Amino acid sequence: MGKKKKNQNSDGQTKENNDAANKGENAPTTVVLKVDLHCDGCASKIIRFINCFQGVETVKVDGDSGKVTITGNVDPSKL
Known part of the structure; x- marks a missing residue:
């Protein structure tokens, strides 16, 4: 059988990687903890x-x- 081609954008990234970046997986999160100081x-x-x-x-x-x-x-669970 022939090889399947992956869709690439102008930056050379595959469509799969681009979709993961758009979902916000690398976006910074804010965690608030209650601590006895x-x-x-x-x-x-x-x-x-x-x-x-x-x-x-x-x-x-x-x-x-x-x-x-x-x-x-x-x-947050590791903090």
């Missing part, structure tokens, strides 16, 4: 730990409400 030292330790995860772009800590907001291409 006692002091600024606790907050800085949490920031350092979360920044070690691959794909994390920004980390914001609100000590008054005890919320940590993480933005990036990360899996």
Whole structure:
């Protein structure tokens, strides 16, 4: 039998790869975690730990409400 040709766009990407990019799989997500923070030292330790995860772009800590907001291409269940 003959080989099937894959549809390619002008960039040389296959149609399958282009469809995956359009679905937003690589779009950054925002994750909000509720954390018990006692002091600024606790907050800085949490920031350092979360920044070690691959794909994390920004980390914001609100000590008054005890919320940590993480933005990036990360899996929320791993955080």
